[in-house]
Amino acid sequence: MGATAEGKKKLVAVVDGQRExxxxxxxxxxxxxxxxxxxxxELAIGDSAxxxxKAxxxxxxx
Incomplete structure (x- = not known):
């Protein structure tokens, strides 16, 4: 999920893989x-695991 500069939410990717x-x-x-x-x-939110x-x-x- 991402957001535009105006704050509008956008789906940016749906990928099958190992999430960690x-x-x-x-x-x-x-x-x-x-x-x-x-x-x-500019901002990423996620679990420390x-x-x-790293990516x-x-x-x-x-």
Whole structure:
């Protein structure tokens, strides 16, 4: 789930994978970038067990 600058909620991805896997999160983030995401997310909310944090740190041009 994402939000526009105006605060409107948008569904950005639905992916079958291992939700705690760094590789799965990296694939999601790179897919979003390929679809036009210009900047890394300004805010991410999630469980500390998620490897989303590792994937975000390694995202090129964050």
């Amino acid at each position: 896997s760094e590789l799965s999160w990296r694939e999601v983030l790179l897919s979003l970038k390929a679809q036009g995401l210009l900047h890394a997310p 998620l490897d989303l944090w 975000l740190q390694k995202l090129p041009n964050r």
